[in-house]
Amino acid sequence: MDLSTHYLGLELKNPIIVGSSGLTGSVEKVIQAEHHGAGAVVLKSIFEEEVALAYAEFMKTAKSVAGETPYFDYDGRRSPIEYYDYVIREENLKKYVSLIEASKKAVSIPVMASINCFLGSVEWMSYARHLEAAGADALELNMFFPPTDFTKTRADKESIYFKVTEEVTKNLSIPTALKISHYFTDLGPMIQRLSRTGIGGLVLFNRYFSPDIDIDRLEVTNGFVFSTPSDLAMSLRWIAIMAEKVDCDLVASTGIHDGAAVIKQLLAGASAVQVASCLYKNGLAYLEEMLGGLERWMTENRFMGINSFKGKMSQAKSTDPSVYERVQFMKYYGGRKNVAV
Template sequence: MDLSTEYLGLELKNPIIVGSSGLTSSVEKVKQAEKAGAAAVVLKSIFEEEVALEYADFMKSASRFPSESRVFEYEGRKVPIEYYNYVVREENLKKYVTLLEESKKAVAIPVMASINCFLQSVEWISYAQQLEAAGADALELNMFFPPTDFKQPRSDRESIYFKVTETVTQKLKIPTALKISHYFTDLGTMIQRLSQTGIGGLVLFNRYFSPDIDVDKMEISNSFVFSSPSDLAISLRWIAIMAEKVDCDLAASTGIHDGDAVIKQLLAGATAVQVASCLYRNGVGYVGQMLERLESWMSRERFKWIADFRGKLSQEKSSDPSIYDRVQFMRYYGGKKNTVI
């Protein structure tokens, strides 16, 4: 069977990409992903939020000292404390560029850079250009704006997506993908409009930090770090709905925990899939098992190419397209039509 596919204009030997995570945070881990059979990697994101927090912590600490002594040494010279924000950004970028350049030298598979835009996204256009210059095969913009800012109109927040995306696609020659969440008022329309900006691909969907509560300590804690197989449902549905309605590639992410999940996303219309949680649980070598399942299934169904079945069960091509629009559970499937359970 031929498992090759094309994503963002890049020729991939199969549709499995190791998503941006700790699994792609070092050159050694990138090499392990290639050895396991992954077709590409998205490097662990450079986080705007982390830079902002590091700067805030530094300024909080510096505030305890007299104003006249609020300077620090950088590259052999003393500079004002206010300059530290620039230094934090530059140092983080230097480390990331080094990771990118060394990863490119170490592996033959495509290496994509990732920028996590959280606060002041427009400032990161120059970062994207520097990552392109460092040799990234593609760029993934991971964008999200806190929904708890009730003073900022929804339209203002959404407009930033288009502003950043359109600017990046105009300034970069390498392909760009946008990784988004499903937290939009009109998700289908938003996906379609974003696909028309000149973006190379959309990754559906992002997975965010989810707080938990420790009832014994009465403290907020982190939990639900990894996705579960049931998380597949949201991205599977929207990949299927949008597969024939967008002007770019669609990659599926979150909830893909085995070879069957890969097959389902391809049948729904995905061009590629990104995996992470299942590799944390089973080891990076698990990529091989997922590929074996895909290949054996294609052999059984007599598909030689992925293109032979991609999108076969998308909404547009399904024999029952209305099933993707259904919201409530009904007794329809039990023989009693139109009765809500």
């Protein structure tokens, strides 16, 4: 049974990728992921917010001790505060480069770096070059620019994606993927336009902070850390709709909690899937169970390889394309009993 697939021009022994998370934040965990069958890993992201937070926390501590803004031994080219901000960024980068280098030496599966872009600063392009030099097989840009910024127009926000993508693809030789959210007014056309920028893949979709409210303490909390199986619907729908309408690979993310969900995404047209929440809940060894479910299903249905059924249930190959759009309302509210692709 051949479980191999291709993503970003890389050959993966199977389509299950451990997504960027704490599960890929150390060499030891990357080794465990490979041991239990992962086809590839995306290392824990280097976050723009983390760098900013580290700087803010230092300044807060320094002020409480010194009673004033501390003075740093700097290089003369920057103000003292700018210099320390620079040092924090460099230290974060060095740690991440070390993680890439050590992981590449320890495993044989593809190791992808990840940058979590928040502001769209071109400064991150220099980071990307360092990650490439460290030996990363590919780069994933996890891009989410909050739709709550009312100072920018929709066009302004969308242009940032293309600016960052253009800079990265122009300056890197390793393949690049974009991990995006579904917060676009014209999601389908936007996905298609992004696929034509020269990137190798699109990951649909990223997860982000989802607030909850503690009604006893009257505090905002992060109450929805992990995805649930029901979250599969959003990415499944858009993978199926966009398969064969894009010029790059599509990878499914969010809500994939078992082998059946992996199969569904591949049938919809995904080249691979990313998993994290189910591994937090069940451990990295759960990868073996997911792969076992995929292989058993392929055996039962006499599919000898992923390509023999990939995209078989996409919208482009459906006899009733509306099944992925509004027809579900007919089924549940209009009395229609069955909807078949």
